[in-house]
Amino acid sequence: MAAAGASEILRVDDMSVVYPSSRGPISAVSNLSMSMNAGEFVSILGPSGCGKSTLLNVLAGLQKASSGQASLFGKPVDGQPHRNIGIVFQQARLLPWLTVLENIFIPIDAMRLKRADYLDRAHALLKLVGLPKFAKHYPDELSGGMQQRVGLARSMIHDPKLILMDEPFAALDAMTRERMSVELQEILGKSKQSVLFITHSIPEAVFLSDRVLMMSSSPGRFIEEVHVPLKRPRALDAMASGEFAELCGRLRKLYKH
Numbered sequence: 001m002a003a004a005g006a007s008e009i010l011r012v013d014d015m016s017v018v019y020p021s022s023r024g025p026i027s028a029v030s031n032l033s034m035s036m037n038a039g040e041f042v043s044i045l046g047p048s049g050c051g052k053s054t055l056l057n058v059l060a061g062l063q064k065a066s067s068g069q070a071s072l073f074g075k076p077v078d079g080q081p082h083r084n085i086g087i088v089f090q091q092a093r094l095l096p097w098l099t100v101l102e103n104i105f106i107p108i109d110a111m112r113l114k115r116a117d118y119l120d121r122a123h124a125l126l127k128l129v130g131l132p133k134f135a136k137h138y139p140d141e142l143s144g145g146m147q148q149r150v151g152l153a154r155s156m157i158h159d160p161k162l163i164l165m166d167e168p169f170a171a172l173d174a175m176t177r178e179r180m181s182v183e184l185q186e187i188l189g190k191s192k193q194s195v196l197f198i199t200h201s202i203p204e205a206v207f208l209s210d211r212v213l214m215m216s217s218s219p220g221r222f223i224e225e226v227h228v229p230l231k232r233p234r235a236l237d238a239m240a241s242g243e244f245a246e247l248c249g250r251l252r253k254l255y256k257h
């Protein structure tokens with residue numbers, strides 16, 4: 001785990017989440033502890049249903065932990081969406097009746113900030129995600145990959161220090177998905193945001209991350225942490241290296257469905 005220190009931006013201490021259900025309580029995640037430092041790209045890898053989204057939703061302020069604590073930027077998460085985080089979901093979740101630009105402004109409106117103060121930034125982000133000419137288009141005029149890039153721009157509009165991403169490329173085809181990984185890395189190289197990235201793809205986690213935390217199947221616990229020393233920027237042919245295969249192999253042995 002990352003050492004506690006001045007640059008620690010996220011901390012989870014002994015966190016558990018239990019859902020009530022008609023068949024009795026369901027333990028989704030159990031005794032999770034982790035931390036992240038500024039500038040890190042950390043992936044959480046685990047099988048479907050192991051509680052990845054549950055953890056991310058608690059950090060995003062969208063639901064509460066049953067016990068333990070989560071903190072962002074030194075303050076406990078209080079169940080409110082935090083000004084310093086951006087969120088990207090598995091589906092882009094764009095509003096179809098709004099243009100691309102208006103969709104990007106959703107967090108600005110939600111935080112009651114002035115759109116005019118963020119107009120230049122919105123256009124800069126559209127350029128960054130490769131969609132400079134699409135501000136006035138509607139979501140249904142865009143491909144899935146383009147919509148997901150709008151979602152990424154939206155998550156960054158208020159210049160959050162940390163972006164939480166919940167399987168952002170899972171709905172895309174394999175080729176687009178690989179391309180998006182490279183593009184995300186390029187975007188972050190310029191924007192310097194920290195990312196907590198959730199995925200069930202081992203190569204995707206290794207390709208993107210500084211560290212990968214592996215979760216067990218339900219109830220999810222952290223079972224292993226793997227550092228990824230591959231140098232950056234990483235091109236797709238990094239996936240063909242022996243070092244990449246060795247890291248994926250180590251994680252694959254731990255991956256329990």
Ligand SMILES: Nc1ncnc2c1ncn2[C@@H]1O[C@H](COP(=O)(O)OP(=O)(O)O)[C@@H](O)[C@H]1O
Nearest residue numbers: 019026028047048049050051052053054055218
């Ligand atoms: N709102 C809910 N009510 C009851 N059970 C839930 C709810 N959300 C998730 N779960 C259960 O909690 C476990 C973890 O779910 P989730 O966090 O979505 O996992 P993942 O994102 O890793 O697929 C699963 O067993 C799931 O069925």
Ligand SMILES: [Mg+2]
Nearest residue numbers: 052053054166
């Ligand atoms: Mg999930």
